[in-house]
Amino acid sequence: MPKILLVDxxxxxLVSLKIILGMRGYDVATSSDGxxxxxxxESDTPDLVITDYMMPYMDGITLCRRxxxxxxxxxxxxxxxxxxxxxxxxxxxxxxxxxxxxEIDALVKEIKRLLDPDRD
Amino acid sequence: xxxxxxxxxxxxxxxxxGLDEILGGGLLEGGLYLLEGVAGAGKTLLASQICFSWARxxxxxxxxxxxxxxHGKLVQxxxxxRFFDGAMLGTNIQxxxxxxxxxxxxxxxxxxxxxxxxxxHNPALVVVDGFRTVREHLEPGFTMSAFIHELNTFLATxxxxxxxxxxxxxxxxxxxxxxxxxxxxxxxxxxxMRRTREVEVHKLRASDPILGRHLFSITDAGIRVFPRMExxxxxxxxxxxxxxxxxxxxxxxLDEMLHGGLMTGSTTSLLGAxxxxxxxxxxxxxxxxxxxxxxxxxxxxxESPDRLVGKAxxxxxELERYRESGLLHIVWQPPLExxxxxxxxxLLEAVSRHRIxxxxxxxIEGFRQSAVRPERMSQYMTALTTELRARGIxxxxxEETAHEPxxxxxxxxxxxxxxxxxxxxVERDEQLHRLISILKLRESDYDSSIRRFRISSGGIVxxxxx
Numbered sequence: 001m002p003k004i005l006l007v008d009x010x011x012x013x014l015v016s017l018k019i020i021l022g023m024r025g026y027d028v029a030t031s032s033d034g035x036x037x038x039x040x041x042e043s044d045t046p047d048l049v050i051t052d053y054m055m056p057y058m059d060g061i062t063l064c065r066r067x068x069x070x071x072x073x074x075x076x077x078x079x080x081x082x083x084x085x086x087x088x089x090x091x092x093x094x095x096x097x098x099x100x101x102x103e104i105d106a107l108v109k110e111i112k113r114l115l116d117p118d119r120d
Numbered sequence: 121x122x123x124x125x126x127x128x129x130x131x132x133x134x135x136x137x138g139l140d141e142i143l144g145g146g147l148l149e150g151g152l153y154l155l156e157g158v159a160g161a162g163k164t165l166l167a168s169q170i171c172f173s174w175a176r177x178x179x180x181x182x183x184x185x186x187x188x189x190x191h192g193k194l195v196q197x198x199x200x201x202r203f204f205d206g207a208m209l210g211t212n213i214q215x216x217x218x219x220x221x222x223x224x225x226x227x228x229x230x231x232x233x234x235x236x237x238x239x240x241h242n243p244a245l246v247v248v249d250g251f252r253t254v255r256e257h258l259e260p261g262f263t264m265s266a267f268i269h270e271l272n273t274f275l276a277t278x279x280x281x282x283x284x285x286x287x288x289x290x291x292x293x294x295x296x297x298x299x300x301x302x303x304x305x306x307x308x309x310x311x312x313m314r315r316t317r318e319v320e321v322h323k324l325r326a327s328d329p330i331l332g333r334h335l336f337s338i339t340d341a342g343i344r345v346f347p348r349m350e351x352x353x354x355x356x357x358x359x360x361x362x363x364x365x366x367x368x369x370x371x372x373x374l375d376e377m378l379h380g381g382l383m384t385g386s387t388t389s390l391l392g393a394x395x396x397x398x399x400x401x402x403x404x405x406x407x408x409x410x411x412x413x414x415x416x417x418x419x420x421x422x423e424s425p426d427r428l429v430g431k432a433x434x435x436x437x438e439l440e441r442y443r444e445s446g447l448l449h450i451v452w453q454p455p456l457e458x459x460x461x462x463x464x465x466x467l468l469e470a471v472s473r474h475r476i477x478x479x480x481x482x483x484i485e486g487f488r489q490s491a492v493r494p495e496r497m498s499q500y501m502t503a504l505t506t507e508l509r510a511r512g513i514x515x516x517x518x519e520e521t522a523h524e525p526x527x528x529x530x531x532x533x534x535x536x537x538x539x540x541x542x543x544x545x546v547e548r549d550e551q552l553h554r555l556i557s558i559l560k561l562r563e564s565d566y567d568s569s570i571r572r573f574r575i576s577s578g579g580i581v582x583x584x585x586x
Contacts (some may be wrong), residue, residue, distance in 0.1 A: 032221075056237060075199060102192070
């Protein structure tokens with residue numbers, strides 16, 4: 001079962017996506033901000049990270065930068081989400097951008113695409 | 121010894137049209153404000169509009185949500201507003217949730233989060249949407265007063281302005297009401313099937329707000345506040361323009377009756393029953409000014425511009441060429457759901473924009489129909505006419521009377537204007553005849569005789585005294 005780390009400061013989004021993605025066959029762990037997420041990947045490396053951009057303590061872009069700097073997560077696919085439109089702001093730091101409010105089918109399609117070993 | 125003096129707190133304009141006027145300049149840096157209102161009153165929209173305004177001016181703002189709209193929905197809803205600028209999100213505007221922090225770590229945690237945000241983003245403004253959630257999570261041994269007090273001190277120290285959004289909770293006095301620097305309420309007023317939006321500043325420290333309720337509208341341009349006309353005019357007490365000239369109607373006998381014309385900067389009421397010729401006489405007054413190159417405005421409620429111009433042309437009053445050349449302006453406001461102040465500001469803006477000298481407001485009944493609080497009408501019209509007089513504009517107001525007005529003094533307008541001209545019908549020899557008479561002309565003698573007058577394709581003719 002692919003492991004996804006979901007990072008968002010909106011707790012209702014964490015709750016909803018954890019349930020929905022769980023029903024679609026993913027093992028979802030959650031963090032409320034970038035700092036929490038970095039602590040989480042120390043103990044368990046996810047197959048994919050979905051992170052919000054605007055969060056307290058550490059924003060999503062800083063988290064992406066830190067994940068890319070760690071050898072264990074340098075190639076981990078990352079989906080950045082935000083209510084703001086940021087699709088081309090930092091293209092090297094994440095693999096996909098999904099604007100909020102995210103449609104679940106579009107999000108799952110991106111997850112599948114990024115977890116597909118033949119995607120490159 | 122080195123001394124560091126405290127800098128005074130500046131008022132930063134919100135740039136929300138009309139709001140800064142009632143706030144006495146804007147929101148103070150380092151001030152803590154509570155914005156209350158019923159659901160759907162426009163709290164989040166108003167706060168968002170201020171955020172974008174400040175962000176556009178280069179300031180950083182942070183919008184923190186507790187239990188409130190999700191960030192995705194919030195932004196989607198804002199994209200239809202003209203003040204929305206997606207490029208500001210994630211740069212000068214940060215949107216974050218503080219709910220989990222409040223749940224996990226309580227007041228102290230939320231306070232620490234605010235401190236962390238201030239350190240990281242150095243915002244000029246922090247908005248907390250869903251402040252009700254804080255009330256709902258009161259912890260034993262820690263009061264709301266203590267939280268507000270600490271927050272107030274923190275904001276004052278960092279010179280960051282705080283705006284807390286919360287629903288109104290009846291008339292119950294809450295500790296935060298006494299501790300915040302400003303308390304602003306958004307509400308709705310119901311009159312029949314109509315509802316109007318109103319804003320009221322209950323309290324504002326170190327500022328001079330315009331107290332009382334003011335109407336506001338929400339369009340795709342955002343919120344626009346219309347400070348109550350009577351409150352703004354009474355504050356400024358504009359003085360009447362000093363120019364003293366006579367302005368003619370261009371109807372020789374009538375101008376003679378007026379001893380040369382109406383005095384500049386005066387206000388004239390044309391009273392009469394339906395069909396007596398009020399509109400036509402008003403248009404003739406405008407035409408006379410247009411011929412002398414004076415910009416003119418017709419502000420009416422019942423006739424579309426094309427119909428009005430066509431009607432005038434049929435009576436020998438040439439308006440079309442002046443409309444085409446931009447000297448004549450016609451504002452048509454069908455008396456539907458405009459608010460009283462919205463109409464007043466539309467009128468004053470048109471007057472300023474086109475440097476109007478002669479103005480006809482055709483049918484003050486249009487204002488009366490727009491008044492959801494009819495008790496305001498007298499003061500409102502006083503304020504409006506005072507303002508027009510101060511701008512040196514010669515204004516004619518038409519007002520409908522019964523066929524035989526028994527007491528002119530009972531009419532709303534008669535006390536507000538310097539000059540009154542009465543139009544009537546009389547039945548004689550099985551025919552209706554129009555009569556005109558001057559009832560009042562301030563600062564001048566006048567001919568008080570009653571004259572017959574005719575309106576035909578040849579124009580308006582007032583008969584000479586027999």
